[in-house]
Amino acid sequence: MLQRTALGARTARAFPAGRRALGALFFANGFVLGSWAPKVPFFAERLGLSDFGLGLMILMLGIGSLTMMPLTGSLIARIGSARILRFTAMTTVPALLVLTLVTNVPSAAVAMFLVGATVGAMDIAMNANAIVVERRMKRAIMSSCHGFWSLGGLVGAVLGGVLIARFGALWHVVVVTLIEAAALASAWTMIATDGPQPDEARTPLAMPRSIVPYLIGIMALFAMVPEGAVLDWGAIYLRRALDANIVLSGLGFGAFSAAMALMRFAGDPVRDRLGAVKTMRLCAFAALVGMLCAGLAPNVAVAIAGFSLAGIGIANMVPIAFSAAGNMPGLAQGVALSLVTFMGYSGILFAPSLIGFAAEHVSFRLIYSCLAMLFLVVLALSSLARHADGGTQGN
Incomplete structure (x- = not known):
């Protein structure tokens, strides 16, 4: 004993x-x-x-x-x-x-x-x-x-x-x-x-047959595409569309990344208290409102505030998606997680180049406003975040 x-x-x-x-x-x-x-x-x-x-x-x-x-x-x-x-x-x-x-x-x-x-x-x-x-x-x-x-x-x-x-x-x-x-x-x-x-x-080197990990991957992808858009194009948007000076144009991503870092440290207690599904929905809603504010902003201050709110929302969406993938029942943890991570990082690595191409034909205002709509898909799929709670609840 x-x-x-x-x-x-x-x-x-x-x-x-x-x-x-x-x-x-x-x-x-x-x-x-x-x-x-x-x-x-x-x-x-x-x-x-x-x-x-x-x-x-x-x-x-x-x-x-x-x-x-x-x-x-x-x-x-x-x-x-x-x-x-x-x-x-x-x-x-x-x-x-x-x-x-x-x-x-x-x-x-x-x-x-x-x-x-x-x-x-x-x-x-x-x-x-x-x-x-x-x-x-x-x-x-x-x-x-x-x-x-x-x-x-x-x-x-x-x-x-x-x-x-x-x-x-x-x-x-x-x-x-x-x-x-x-x-x-x-x-x-x-x-x-x-x-x-x-x-x-004995898990074979094959992709999962269930559609669920792919849907969780879409949540990660649609969270990271806007993140990459702010990282690579936020400063240019503030300068071209809102006539921001060099200092203010740099504050866009600075405010976004600072909000993300702070909210990530606060995110675990929120998730433990509210559960992964409710947390994901609140995050997606905040990101949706923030990105829309940034895209429709009448001035630099509103745009930076919008990027900050979007950062608060995006901060915990990817960690929850990763936890959900790793706790998928019936699937090897590493295989499901690698699929969701692959899909998510594809957004942050390759989407900015596509945004650059689109920016030659349409305005950044329209681009950021359209990116906000991705969070509607995350909201629609948010019930899948319930798998994230599988690793944090007692038996």
Whole structure:
């Protein structure tokens, strides 16, 4: 009896440790991508890339991520998320260092693909491990994990600009690599261990036959398409349509991303209290109103407020969709999660280029107003978010 009590106490302590490990790793993953942003101009200049050439390079990053996501999900179904997470986190540590040291365009293209593959695979493994911890803790943690990702991206972008300006691109990437290694070292022994269940171990390398994970993927996709639109085109919209100056045009995405990060840290208690379905509906409604306000705004202040409200709404939609995918009954966690993640990230990686094409023919006002309508689809599918609560409720 005493032995079982001691084991239970050790197990209870292990779950918060697993949560702390995920905080460090989500931060590290976001930190890599945030640190990449201020390096882009130096990367393009060093390799002599045109805007079109740089666009193709960035596309290689996205292709690498999307290529590895389905494979990573299948591997997680067979051997568990912890081993995959350790390996992919380890390969992500030198990612920016590799991109800094490449000397020609062909090697840079290969490096971009590989970096995208490692970062994307780590993303799948982190989210799968977060679902493991959610199940054991019987409470939601996914939104706060994504909050750490947003925080990592913000810190990486700000710190990167300062370090590159003062010490140069090489010293910047050395510091980034050391921070990444430190984050991995701090999390290494705390990562929640798991393994395949007997039926998941025999899951074939095939797409799910049920339509439900695809519908959950549509929810993730329709949340991330507007996010990508604000990221890549928000500043241009504010300048062209509303005559914003340089400072104000940058505030659009700044307000959007800050609202997302803050709401993600607040999202788990909201979801635990209201349930995933009601939370998803409230989020979709807020995002719908916010994006419409931004698209129909008479001035810059209203547009920035609209982007902020949209950020508050979008913040927890993707984490809930990921939790729902990972808790789908009858499906291997890694396979369903990788499908939904693949569909979601397709929106943020490829939709901005389609929006750019559309902007040559119609106004940004119309584009943002139409993007708001995507949240009506999310509202219509919101009942599927009930699967997210499967990992956070007691038996």
